[in-house]
Amino acid sequence: MTLLLFNKPYGVLSQFTDRGSPTTRATLSDYVDQPGVYPAGRLDRDSEGLLLLTDDGRLQARIADPKFKLPKTYLVQVEGEPDEAALARLRTGVTLNDGATRPAEVERIDDPGLWPRDPPIRVRASIPDCWLSLTIREGRNRQVRRMTAAVGFPTLRLVRWRIGDWTLGDLAPGKWQIG
Incomplete structure (x- = not known):
């Protein structure tokens, strides 16, 4: 069994090919040269961070399938400064257009000092983050x-930091390692 931890950069698709796009977009094949592995789950093109790839179908299903309730932790930069009431709503679950979410674990944290994003996020002087x-x-x-x-x-800005027991650690964007 092979398991790779990959730090997916912003703008990269969570797949090895880009079919149907009139422009060429970056894919996993631009970064990962390990044959036979496939992503266990997805990470949106405009999100960054931990993506697991494996050649083990059962492990892939356990990681990706919501029925296993594997915790996924994200470092999230938000516009504004959420008060305790907003955090409490996230902790109890919020109603989205496709139904109520399960409760989340959430806390405010200091700036995690991540790598610069390319392109940088939109910053507005009059609105804190x-x-x-x-x-x-x-995983909707x-x-x-x-x-x-x-x-x-x-x-x-959204950076997936942890999936279950696997964490991004000091893995640089665009790099991968055997997990």
């Missing part, structure tokens, strides 16, 4: 972004 650590146990499409927006604090 802050960082959250947010852990969910489901763009769920974290929709959750923070639902409580009034749009996501500016």
Whole structure:
């Protein structure tokens, strides 16, 4: 069994090919040269961070399938400064257009000092921002972004830091290692 931990950069698709796009977009094949591995789950093109790749179908299913409730932790930079009431709503679950989310674990954190993003996030001098650590146990499409927006604090930057026991650690963007 092979398991790779990959730090997916912003703008990279979570797949090895880009079919149907009139322009060429970066894919996993631009970074990962290990044959026979496939992503266990997805990470949106405009999100960064930990993506696991494996050649083991059962492990891939256990990581990706929401029925296993594997915790996924994200470092989330949001526009504004959420108060305790907004954090409490995330902790109890919020209602999205596709139904209520499961409760999340969330806390405000200091700036984690991550690598610079290319392109940089939009910064507005009149609106502060802050960082959250947010852990969910489901994986709906763009769920974290929709959750923070639902409580009034749009996501500016989203970095998946942990999946279960696997963590990004000091793995640089665009790099991978055997897990």
